[in-house]
Amino acid sequence: MKLAGFNQLPPEQAQAVLAHCVAIKRWQQAMVAARPYASLGALCQQARLLAQEWGEADFVQALAAHPRIGERARGEHKEAALSRQEQAAVGEDAELRQALRIANQDYEQRFGYLFLIRAKGRSGQEMLAELQRRLANTPAQELGEALGQLREITLLRLQESII
Numbered sequence: 001m002k003l004a005g006f007n008q009l010p011p012e013q014a015q016a017v018l019a020h021c022v023a024i025k026r027w028q029q030a031m032v033a034a035r036p037y038a039s040l041g042a043l044c045q046q047a048r049l050l051a052q053e054w055g056e057a058d059f060v061q062a063l064a065a066h067p068r069i070g071e072r073a074r075g076e077h078k079e080a081a082l083s084r085q086e087q088a089a090v091g092e093d094a095e096l097r098q099a100l101r102i103a104n105q106d107y108e109q110r111f112g113y114l115f116l117i118r119a120k121g122r123s124g125q126e127m128l129a130e131l132q133r134r135l136a137n138t139p140a141q142e143l144g145e146a147l148g149q150l151r152e153i154t155l156l157r158l159q160e161s162i163i
């Protein structure tokens with residue numbers, strides 16, 4: 001949608017446009033309240049600024065909308081379609097999918113939440129390598145990295161939604 005159109009939508013509709021960028025209501029509502037945006041640059045700057053406020057609770061809330069890496073998102077809602085598109089690089093390599101499945105389990109046992117990575121632009125092998133690297137992080141380090149990836153996914157989706 002065009003920025004001018006987004007600026008003029010009623011608040012609930014404007015929030016619905018942002019809903020699939022990240023499942024954090026506080027962020028969606030603050031983004032809507034800060035309209036009108038003079039440019040796409042201002043929109044993205046505000047999105048980044050607000051995303052700096054995210055903590056563990058926000059992160060856990062957002063994870064519900066992200067399927068595991070290597071698992072095909074089910075359903076037809078927009079997040080599922082976006083996830084399938086973003087994760088397309090994982091491809092049909094059965095060995096890689098199995099390795100991702102095992103590494104995801106190790107990760108979830110260690111950190112207690114699912115592994116999140118900005119999948120767009122990364123091959124399946126690169127994501128497996130990142131998963132294995134990040135397994136060595138301390139919980140505090142890993143929350144920082146994972147929040148950074150959530151921010152990247154959110155900005156990518158925002159930039160695809162409002163042009």
Ligand SMILES: NC(=O)NC1=NC(=O)NC1=O
Binds near residue numbers: 068082
């Ligand atoms: N667990 C995940 O990292 N999921 C995802 N990363 C993306 O970039 N899209 C997803 O669905």
